[in-house]
Amino acid sequence: MNRGNYIIVTNNPLVLEKHGETHNVVYKDVSYEDVLREVRDRIHEGHSMLTHPLSGSVKPNETPYKSIMISAERRGIDEGSVALIENAIHACGKFEFKSDRYQPEVYEDFKLIDCTLIESGMASADALR
Amino acid sequence: MAKLKVVHYINQFFAQIGGEEKADYPAEIRVGEVVGPGMALTQKFGEDAEIIATIVCGDSYFNENLEKAKADILAMVKEQAPDVFVAGPAFNAGRYGVACGTIAAAVQEELGIPAVTGMYVENPGADMFKTQVYIVSTKNSAAGMRDAVNKLAPLAVKVGRGEAIGASSQEGYIPNGVRVNFFEKERGSKRAVKMLLKKLADKPFETEFPMPDFDRVEPNPAVKDLAHAKIALVTSGGIVPKGNPDHIESSSASHYGEYDIAGVMDLTEETYETAHGGYDPVYANEDSDRVLPVDVLRDMEKEGKIGELHHLFYTTTGNGTAVASSKAFAAEFSAKLKADGVDAVILTST
Amino acid sequence: MRLELGHIYIKDIQFAAESKIEDGILYVSEEAARAVALEDEKIKSVSFDIAKPGESVRITPVKDVIEPRVKVEGRGGIFPGVIAKVDTVGDGKTYALKGMAVVTAGKIVGFQEGIIDMTGPGADYTPFSQTLNLVMVCEPVDGIKQHDYEAAVRFAGFRVATYIGELARDLTPDETKVYETCTIKEGMEKYPDLPRVAYVQMLQSQGLLHDTYVYGVDAKKIVPTIMSPTEVMDGAIVSGNCVSACDKNPTYVHLNNPVVEDMFEQHGKTINFVAHIITNENVYLADKQRSSDWTAKLCKMLDLDGAIVSQEGFGNPDTDLIMNCKKIEAEGVKTVIITDEYAGRDGKSQSLADADPSADAVVTGGNANQVIILPKLDKVIGTLDYVTKIAGASEETLREDGSLEVELQVLTGATNETGFNKLSAR
Numbered sequence: 001m002n003r004g005n006y007i008i009v010t011n012n013p014l015v016l017e018k019h020g021e022t023h024n025v026v027y028k029d030v031s032y033e034d035v036l037r038e039v040r041d042r043i044h045e046g047h048s049m050l051t052h053p054l055s056g057s058v059k060p061n062e063t064p065y066k067s068i069m070i071s072a073e074r075r076g077i078d079e080g081s082v083a084l085i086e087n088a089i090h091a092c093g094k095f096e097f098k099s100d101r102y103q104p105e106v107y108e109d110f111k112l113i114d115c116t117l118i119e120s121g122m123a124s125a126d127a128l129r
Numbered sequence: 130m131a132k133l134k135v136v137h138y139i140n141q142f143f144a145q146i147g148g149e150e151k152a153d154y155p156a157e158i159r160v161g162e163v164v165g166p167g168m169a170l171t172q173k174f175g176e177d178a179e180i181i182a183t184i185v186c187g188d189s190y191f192n193e194n195l196e197k198a199k200a201d202i203l204a205m206v207k208e209q210a211p212d213v214f215v216a217g218p219a220f221n222a223g224r225y226g227v228a229c230g231t232i233a234a235a236v237q238e239e240l241g242i243p244a245v246t247g248m249y250v251e252n253p254g255a256d257m258f259k260t261q262v263y264i265v266s267t268k269n270s271a272a273g274m275r276d277a278v279n280k281l282a283p284l285a286v287k288v289g290r291g292e293a294i295g296a297s298s299q300e301g302y303i304p305n306g307v308r309v310n311f312f313e314k315e316r317g318s319k320r321a322v323k324m325l326l327k328k329l330a331d332k333p334f335e336t337e338f339p340m341p342d343f344d345r346v347e348p349n350p351a352v353k354d355l356a357h358a359k360i361a362l363v364t365s366g367g368i369v370p371k372g373n374p375d376h377i378e379s380s381s382a383s384h385y386g387e388y389d390i391a392g393v394m395d396l397t398e399e400t401y402e403t404a405h406g407g408y409d410p411v412y413a414n415e416d417s418d419r420v421l422p423v424d425v426l427r428d429m430e431k432e433g434k435i436g437e438l439h440h441l442f443y444t445t446t447g448n449g450t451a452v453a454s455s456k457a458f459a460a461e462f463s464a465k466l467k468a469d470g471v472d473a474v475i476l477t478s479t
Numbered sequence: 480m481r482l483e484l485g486h487i488y489i490k491d492i493q494f495a496a497e498s499k500i501e502d503g504i505l506y507v508s509e510e511a512a513r514a515v516a517l518e519d520e521k522i523k524s525v526s527f528d529i530a531k532p533g534e535s536v537r538i539t540p541v542k543d544v545i546e547p548r549v550k551v552e553g554r555g556g557i558f559p560g561v562i563a564k565v566d567t568v569g570d571g572k573t574y575a576l577k578g579m580a581v582v583t584a585g586k587i588v589g590f591q592e593g594i595i596d597m598t599g600p601g602a603d604y605t606p607f608s609q610t611l612n613l614v615m616v617c618e619p620v621d622g623i624k625q626h627d628y629e630a631a632v633r634f635a636g637f638r639v640a641t642y643i644g645e646l647a648r649d650l651t652p653d654e655t656k657v658y659e660t661c662t663i664k665e666g667m668e669k670y671p672d673l674p675r676v677a678y679v680q681m682l683q684s685q686g687l688l689h690d691t692y693v694y695g696v697d698a699k700k701i702v703p704t705i706m707s708p709t710e711v712m713d714g715a716i717v718s719g720n721c722v723s724a725c726d727k728n729p730t731y732v733h734l735n736n737p738v739v740e741d742m743f744e745q746h747g748k749t750i751n752f753v754a755h756i757i758t759n760e761n762v763y764l765a766d767k768q769r770s771s772d773w774t775a776k777l778c779k780m781l782d783l784d785g786a787i788v789s790q791e792g793f794g795n796p797d798t799d800l801i802m803n804c805k806k807i808e809a810e811g812v813k814t815v816i817i818t819d820e821y822a823g824r825d826g827k828s829q830s831l832a833d834a835d836p837s838a839d840a841v842v843t844g845g846n847a848n849q850v851i852i853l854p855k856l857d858k859v860i861g862t863l864d865y866v867t868k869i870a871g872a873s874e875e876t877l878r879e880d881g882s883l884e885v886e887l888q889v890l891t892g893a894t895n896e897t898g899f900n901k902l903s904a905r
């Protein structure tokens with residue numbers, strides 16, 4: 001798969017900064033959960049999910065950052081993608097909200113980890129046709 | 130430690146007043162008396178607790194005079210000011226189970242007195258109240274009294290003392306949707322190997338985490354030609370002709386209704402209502418089309434969008450109705466729908 | 480393969496001028512151990528400390544826990560492809576220092592990492608409260624990138640553990656356990672009536688601080704494969720992850736994989752333990768499909784009757800777990816899966832992010848969201864600065880009396896998903 005074939009939806013400025021010029025990055029200055037909702041909306045428009053919405057072990061409501069890869073192409077609604085994103089949105093509710101309680105420098109680390117997670121997906125995607 | 134004061138609730142049958150013929154026995158309190166299963170409870174309580182009063186109420190009386198029975202019993206319990214309230218055990222007696230669950234939940238909620246009950250897992254009261262009160266899992270008949278009391282008494286003492294309650298598998302209550310941690314005797318890997326050995330040998334095994342209920346129904350293929358299709362309405366929202374002629378219960382329905390709507394263009398406040406006791410009925414009673422959309426389908430019939438609206442609709446109350454009963458109802462009326470040449474059904478809930 | 484695993488019981492650890500093991504006491508020369516740790520120029524300094532079961536000590540932020548071992552006979556060495564040269568391990572003779580561990584600690588990212596309490600309520604949950612711990616806190620050189628720092632601490636831990644393990648080379652083990660596997664054909668002939676069973680182990684493979692290495696290879700880049708179950712006992716799989724410490728497998732767990740041990744215990748009696756299958760938990764969905772297709776295919780090709788599937792982590796791996804379970808069951812192979820739960824602080828939420836009716840046999844390591852109060856302990860090894868930033872904790876975690884209100888998530892190994900502990904939930 002080449003980089004024109006996927007879109008990265010993210011609220012992580014580091015992902016935009018590192019990959020915005022070379023990849024199709026949709027940056028939204030919204031919450032973690034709203035990134036999931038943004039992706040859900042696109043899935044209902046026919047895009048399909050390419051990376052797992054709950055990638056990483058830092059939980060929703062802990063890290064404020066989330067990047068998700070979806071297909072650039074739109075087809076019929078992919079039920080597997082719908083189930084994945086709905087379960088992920090649902091999962092947000094069970095974690096204590098504390099993504100606003102960290103010291104400023106910690107957010108840089110959150111950005112970095114989210115970025116490595118999506119880069120791991122990008123490496124897989126770029127290796128495929 | 131002082132003995133905990135217990136008020137015990139039982140039905141007319143366990144009070145040895147009589148069976149179904151005495152089920153309309155109104156609520157009464159016998160202060161200072163230990164009745165029926167209370168004996169076994171007392172024995173098991175030992176020095177920890179004592180029954181200071183027993184409340185007896187007929188199952189029909191309770192369910193048919195719900196608000197009054199509840200209010201009367203709550204007043205009786207309040208007067209005694211016990212440390213803990215115990216109802217049942219009800220085993221597989223459906224209305225008794227619902228009564229035990231209802232009153233135990235009410236005592237806990239309204240009086241702030243901890244309560245426990247016990248019943249068979251398939252008793253409709255179990256599903257209705259397991260998330261509100263601790264319900265000890267019992268066998269399906271009174272032959273399981275000793276086993277039931279052995280779990281019920283210690284749990285009553287624990288909730289009465291406000292002690293931490295362990296996991297369902299430790300305390301013997303029906304899983305209530307709250308996951309509780311505890312330490313097993315063996316590590317997880319060993320438990321996994323043992324579980325696998327049982328599964329391989331086709332022996333019964335118990336999963337530690339039941340997957341969410343997957344009672345999924347594969348949808349039928351889409352109706353291709355809606356304009357010539359015969360459409361029927363079915364609801365679990367309890368819509369019935371005004372006056373509820375077949376007395377469909379407001380909860381735990383034991384039957385369903387079949388009603389003719391030939392010529393009925395609109396369900397009005399004067400002609401239809403809901404029998405359902407599980408939601409605020411005001412809007413459904415004002416205009417029952419909100420639950421059973423006869424008016425809209427008549428319009429579509431007129432516009433030629435659908436072929437016709439079937440002249441019979443089927444209805445029951447989903448509230449607390451056992452899944453097994455619902456399945457049985459549906460099996461029966463689905464056959465009728467098929468025989469009547471219905472092409473598709475719109476199933477509405479509440 | 481046949482591996483003799485010699486257990487050498489360590490009863491105490493003391494600092495001394497010379498490193499040696501004598502009468503079950505491990506003497507460590509701090510100077511020599513430091514030199515081993517500092518072989519990597521990315522590490523500026525390292526401090527050593529000893530934490531013993533029952534002491535009022537808190538170790539944090541923990542990165543990895545490693546059991547020192549030494550390969551005394553047979554091919555290869557401990558941690559092949561990482562410390563020893565690449566060579567197939569799992570055959571011959573290995574000594575393990577039981578009752579102790581090397582614990583690496585150090586801040587890599589600001590929200591990371593786990594806690595090991597040697598006493599108090601926290602000690603009931605982390606298995607490493609039961610080991611004598613030689614703790615090394617590593618400080619990186621200035622301006623280092625997190626990737627490089629992670630790798631540096633990871634390798635430093637393995638070097639020191641290997642150095643300690645070497646001290647046992649000429650000792651006589653207190654106890655020896657023999658683990659013997661058969662080839663496919665041998666197994667069929669030897670145990671024709673026993674059900675054929677394998678262990679399917681899912682490895683974290685999502686990115687920085689979420690990685691696992693197999694013979695030095697990033698598990699993200701593997702396709703599912705078959706190992707002899709004895710290979711992990713020589714360090715064939717090592718940990719590169721520690722975020723959300725409760726359900727990550729430190730290297731100690733790989734070396735002492737409990738499913739491998741408990742399946743071996745039944746091997747030849749009630750089951751024929753055919754193979755150890757490893758697979759990964761990548762973030763890219765097509766990778767998940769490929770890997771789960773392959774694990775199911777391998778199960779089929781091995782003519783298995785049953786398999787135990789273990790998970791590592793939360794969320795993303797739930798999907799791999801369910802895909803593996805579903806596809807393996809669809810091949811007619813009966814499964815038991817091991818997971819843990821995120822049911823919320825009140826225990827009322829849906830525990831897993833994915834589910835399927837075929838997953839009808841589940842073992843759980845407990846609800847990681849359970850809140851626990853960790854009292855103030857006398858001594859902290861590492862730093863509490865970061866405790867307030869670890870997964871499951873927050874800046875407000877530290878209470879006025881010095882106690883911590885945290886979720887089980889922060890305790891290293893608390894809800895391990897290889898079934899390492901007794902914790903469960905209903």
